[in-house]
Amino acid sequence: MKGAVFNGFEQFVTERFGLSQWQQLLDKSNFTTAGIYLASDFYDDNELVTLITLLCQAQHIELPEALRDFGYYFFDILYRKIPPAPADQTLFDFLRSVDKVIHVQVKKTDPQAYTPALFYDSPDDKTILLRYVSQRKLCFFAEGLILGAAQTFNTPVDVTQTSCQHQGDKDCIIKVELCQQN
Amino acid sequence: MSAELEQQIALLSKALEREKKARQQLEHKIEAFNAEQFEINKDLLSSYEHARVREVQLQFLTFLSKNNIDDKSLNEITHYFASNIKELFSQASCLIYKRINGQIQELKYQAHGMPDWQAIQLSDDELQELPRAKELNKWQRQEFTASAKQLAHYRGEPTLVINFSIKERYQVGIVLVIEHYCYSDDFKDTLQIAANQFATIISKRLTDAELSLNYQKLKSTVKTLRSTQKQLVHAEKMASLGTLSAGVAHEINNPLSYLASNLETLNTYVDEIETFATHQGVAPFVQQNSKISYVLDDLPDLLFACVDATKRISNIVSGLNSFSRKNDENLSPLDISYPIEAAVAITHNELKYKHQVQLDFNHQGALVSGNKGQLQQVFTNFLINAAHAMPEGGNVSISTLVIEGNLQIKISDQGIGMEEKVLARIFEPFFTTKAENEGTGLGLSITYAILTAHNAVVEVVSTKNKGTTFSIMMPLT
Known part of the structure; x- marks a missing residue:
């Protein structure tokens, strides 16, 4: 880490x-x-x-809660370290760019850095699914980061996991849904 | 807390801040250095990653296409394609359906981890819930509807659906039921390339099949055209021969009438001369003259031979007239089995020792328009010819069958058969393979003429030393 x-x-x-x-x-x-x-x-x-x-x-x-809180807190620190986002970038645009932009920034600072892999799916306009693949299994930390991003982008979302390795599932799938008022 | 202690803490806090900033500056320098190094190697790393992904992609697509180009049926390659795509997903099951004119015709299901495809039945309501792709040849991600989730065979949430148009109104759909569709863009691209590749393969396969079908149709058309052309040439030839025969018969008939009439008168004269010669006053003189005596003896025999020859000529002329006659007088609906059975009865004495006649009627009372007497003559002729073709004996079979508004009658023997050049001339008048005094060569000509007058089509298939089959197609009434 x-x-x-x-x-x-x-x-x-x-x-x-x-x-x-x-x-x-x-x-x-x-x-x-x-x-x-x-x-x-x-x-x-x-x-x-x-x-x-x-x-x-x-x-x-609880550990998930602590990790989620830390992720939420840490996003702000992380966000300040990456290049500024385009003005019209949405939360979903940002989340989609994490693997290709943010993790690349991490690799820049240390080419040997291990970053989680994120794979995306968009069942509809209001939902994005992220498959979190990491040997660290810090899916709750990832949830917190997403909540932090939502706060930064001023976009209220519900974040849940439809499957989780900590529950014995094969993958951790994080579901991010825009709240109704969006 | 004393003022000195507070001052000490403040100093230490400032020193701590300075240390923190110094550390951060150092860290920034290291990060900047690493970023510089990353930029230097970025293109190389990017190229390597790109090549690695493409290699995996290529391996999969090559594997898929290699097996698809093997000689497999459309169903087999569809199952193969779907199975391999399914294996890319963990916990996936797969459904294949054929949709013809908008209706689902066939459903096959392959459960996760199972190698076999099973046919399944769904109710009309369930069929309505089947996911449908809106665009052809493109994977589309869909969510199950609430009622579709009730379908017993389905597990998982999202589905990937693709429809391939095999030809107009004929589609094959593949539904992959997967647990999620969170995959990389490269993975999704590979899936789409595989789909494009599969669409190309089935398109090519269909083009090949259509080409083959068209080629077969073309071959069949050429064959029909050649046959029609042959029939036309033959019909034309027979029509010309009919006209010629009618002319010849007419020209012969008039002098033949005089000849027959005169021979009858001459016969009367001879009777009178004989009566006179036997008269008492003349008889000694006749007996003394050997020449006159010989003439009087030979005269009745010569006259009898002439009358007999005249009758033969008359029969030939009659035959020629039968051949050239084109009218369809006295045709009425009849069951073909009557003239056939009558012909069998007539020829029974000639055929009973060495030949067996087998009848196989399958026309179930279907009627044709015909003249019973003429048709009886036709079948008698065929039976006699068949017997002559089998001098050592054998079977003659006559069968009937209704085919598309026509009655087919087949007369088959197991005789000596005919060569192609003989076959081409058998219906010509005076053409015969028999010895000079054994036939006039008019039998099949008359048969042909009668059948033509019945609007029947005659075909002959003959194989040397195996036998001959005459096939007659007569329109049903």
């Missing part, structure tokens, strides 16, 4: 729960990295999972 994500998580925890919470997570996790994460470098995925799990325990929240 890229250090930038760890930095984002540090920022998320510090803002939401305070610097002391972050320090507690670092103390409890006892990693050799000791909380020193360079944005451009890569770190063990398990470190992030452990940190999030510890946060859930400390704050008594």
